Amino acid sequence: MPYDWDASRKRIIGTFFGTGKIDRVPYFPLACEEMICRITGKTYKEIISSPKNYANAAISTFEFLKADTISIPTAYAGPGEALAFAEANNKKESIKWFDYKVFMAKQGVVCKTEEDIDKLEIPDHRKISLWDTCISALDIINKKLGMGGLCLGIWSVVQELRGVQAYRDMRRNPDLLLKLCEKVYESQMDVLNFYNEEVGGSGIIFFTGYSFNKHMMSFEDAMKYEGQFIKRIQKETKASIILHNCGTTPYFNEVCNEIDLLAVNGSHPLDIEYWVNFKEKFPNVTIIGANIDVSRELLNGTPQDVENKVKENITNLATGGRYIVGPICCLPWGVSLKNIMAIPKAIKKWGSYPLNFN
Amino acid sequence: MNDNEILKSLRRTIIDGNPEDAIDLVNKALTAKVDPKRILNEAIIRGAEKVGLKYEKGEYYLADMLLAADAINGSMDAIKPKLKEDTYKTPGKVLIGTPEGDLHSIGKSLVVALLQGQGLEVIDLGVDVPPEKFLETAKKENVDIIGLSGLLTVTISKMTETVTLLKREGIKAKIILGGGILSDETCRRVGADAWAKDGWEGVKKIIKILEDRKNAI
Numbered sequence: 001m002p003y004d005w006d007a008s009r010k011r012i013i014g015t016f017f018g019t020g021k022i023d024r025v026p027y028f029p030l031a032c033e034e035m036i037c038r039i040t041g042k043t044y045k046e047i048i049s050s051p052k053n054y055a056n057a058a059i060s061t062f063e064f065l066k067a068d069t070i071s072i073p074t075a076y077a078g079p080g081e082a083l084a085f086a087e088a089n090n091k092k093e094s095i096k097w098f099d100y101k102v103f104m105a106k107q108g109v110v111c112k113t114e115e116d117i118d119k120l121e122i123p124d125h126r127k128i129s130l131w132d133t134c135i136s137a138l139d140i141i142n143k144k145l146g147m148g149g150l151c152l153g154i155w156s157v158v159q160e161l162r163g164v165q166a167y168r169d170m171r172r173n174p175d176l177l178l179k180l181c182e183k184v185y186e187s188q189m190d191v192l193n194f195y196n197e198e199v200g201g202s203g204i205i206f207f208t209g210y211s212f213n214k215h216m217m218s219f220e221d222a223m224k225y226e227g228q229f230i231k232r233i234q235k236e237t238k239a240s241i242i243l244h245n246c247g248t249t250p251y252f253n254e255v256c257n258e259i260d261l262l263a264v265n266g267s268h269p270l271d272i273e274y275w276v277n278f279k280e281k282f283p284n285v286t287i288i289g290a291n292i293d294v295s296r297e298l299l300n301g302t303p304q305d306v307e308n309k310v311k312e313n314i315t316n317l318a319t320g321g322r323y324i325v326g327p328i329c330c331l332p333w334g335v336s337l338k339n340i341m342a343i344p345k346a347i348k349k350w351g352s353y354p355l356n357f358n
Numbered sequence: 359m360n361d362n363e364i365l366k367s368l369r370r371t372i373i374d375g376n377p378e379d380a381i382d383l384v385n386k387a388l389t390a391k392v393d394p395k396r397i398l399n400e401a402i403i404r405g406a407e408k409v410g411l412k413y414e415k416g417e418y419y420l421a422d423m424l425l426a427a428d429a430i431n432g433s434m435d436a437i438k439p440k441l442k443e444d445t446y447k448t449p450g451k452v453l454i455g456t457p458e459g460d461l462h463s464i465g466k467s468l469v470v471a472l473l474q475g476q477g478l479e480v481i482d483l484g485v486d487v488p489p490e491k492f493l494e495t496a497k498k499e500n501v502d503i504i505g506l507s508g509l510l511t512v513t514i515s516k517m518t519e520t521v522t523l524l525k526r527e528g529i530k531a532k533i534i535l536g537g538g539i540l541s542d543e544t545c546r547r548v549g550a551d552a553w554a555k556d557g558w559e560g561v562k563k564i565i566k567i568l569e570d571r572k573n574a575i
Contacts, residue, residue, distance in 0.1 A: 107485075163463060163464060163467075167420050215538070247538055
């Protein structure tokens with residue numbers, strides 16, 4: 001029987017926007033390239049060898065995981081953007097490729113000096129083979145499954161380009177840092193325009209808000225170096241924003257007071273009461289994840305531990321909708337398939353509406 | 359300025375994260391014949407402790423910590439030749455690196471700077487470090503602590519491989535993991551002795567391990 005992506009789409013849209021009747025709590029796994037390699041048995045280079053290969057590998061993986069969402073993880077505002085900037089600025093050597101996971105950038109190489117920032121060329125993503133593959137793969141997925149969406153971010157890219165120096169700039173040269181943020185913003189708008197040209201308007205943007213973590217910076221700085229750009233993107237595109245942060249002390253409450261968000265996606269704080277209070281305070285903001293952290297039950301526990309954790313989240317957060325199960329961050333090799341598959345099993349067992357916990 | 363005033367200004371400069379002024383003040387103190395150990399203990403280390411406290415209270419963030427660490431390191435570089443003359447002995451030797459497959463360096467850079475600020479000798483292997491390189495350096499340098507820093511969940515398997523190799527080869531140094539991706543359970547699973555969720559916690563745990571070891575002797 002073919003995978004029912006129509007039902008998934010209805011579940012997701014119904015949960016986000018409170019429309020229609022939802023049959024069960026949806027599932028939104030963050031599966032990175034490593035997981036796609038693991039499920040398909042192919043190397044990363046084989047997977048990205050053509051848009052069709054990438055789209056099919058992603059579809060196989062997310063169907064295997066019994067997900068209600070699908071993504072092309074490389075088209076994400078971290079290493080993918082670092083590669084685009086590296087290529088546009090003749091610094092390809094800063095990128096290291098791996099067999100069974102995504103390439104990575106050596107942080108701080110592309111924008112090592114102030115001059116590098118001044119002269120930084122904004123990539124034209126249409127001319128970068130990898131991005132062309134990714135966007136075309138997203139187009140295939142959209143046409144086949146009717147699923148779409150884009151991932152953007154500012155601080156995640158700044159960290160890749162400028163490395164630890166970005167934090168010195170924050171105090172000693174904030175104008176320079178803002179100049180870099182502006183250039184990253186311009187590049188992110190290029191990604192967005194490319195996506196809109198090829199796939200169509202993205203109504204929902206998944207935003208990697210890496211700055212929105214107390215361990216990294218004050219909330220004021222997070223707004224200055226990332227939040228203001230989210231607001232600008234939102235104003236220009238009218239898109240709904242999902243804010244992702246997998247840090248241990250996220251500013252989700254604070255950011256919801258400043259930016260109109262569709263959903264938040266995090267794994268911390270681990271105290272479920274934080275999330276219960278969040279739901280009470282922001283009833284229209286969907287929670288994706290809450291306290292399901294891959295480094296705990298998924299990596300070290302049993303399928304029963306995973307089920308208990310999923311049940312805890314559903315019990316506390318799914319009443320009335322606006323909750324999506326989602327472990328973060330990416331599922332690494334070490335997580336057993338039994339534990340991974342315990343998530344959709346637990347959703348099936350405990351997440352059908354009307355909820356019944358007996 | 360008298361000796362006490364110089365040391366107070368140096369401490370303040372470190373807390374404010376001003377490396378250039380910190381170096382000037384260390385040189386001023388040395389010219390005024392202030393005992394280098396006094397400069398280290400009363401200004402640099404006390405300044406570093408205050409910076410840590412401010413971070414714990416939520417008054418300081420990563421940027422402030424990093425600049426303070428720069429000021430500390432500048433001061434340490436200026437004072438080191440004099441400390442050697444004075445037969446200063448480092449309280450510990452730390453080997454640190456990001457395991458193979460992970461190229462993130464921000465957290466590690468911060469820890470390196472903060473550890474140096476505590477007067478520790480730090481060997482930084484950089485990023486994307488194979489397990490064998492950790493082993494080879496640990497043997498050669500006879501280090502007290504080995505720190506593995508990782509940002510990604512996908513790094514956990516390489517951390518396990520590295521720790522397993524180090525233990526199998528009889529390395530006695532305590533192994534500490536760093537990164538927000540970790541947990542008590544993951545630390546046990548990897549086989550390490552301790553873990554820290556952020557840079558400052560890592561520094562405190564390393565110092566505690568070294569103190570415990572010293573007290574046990």
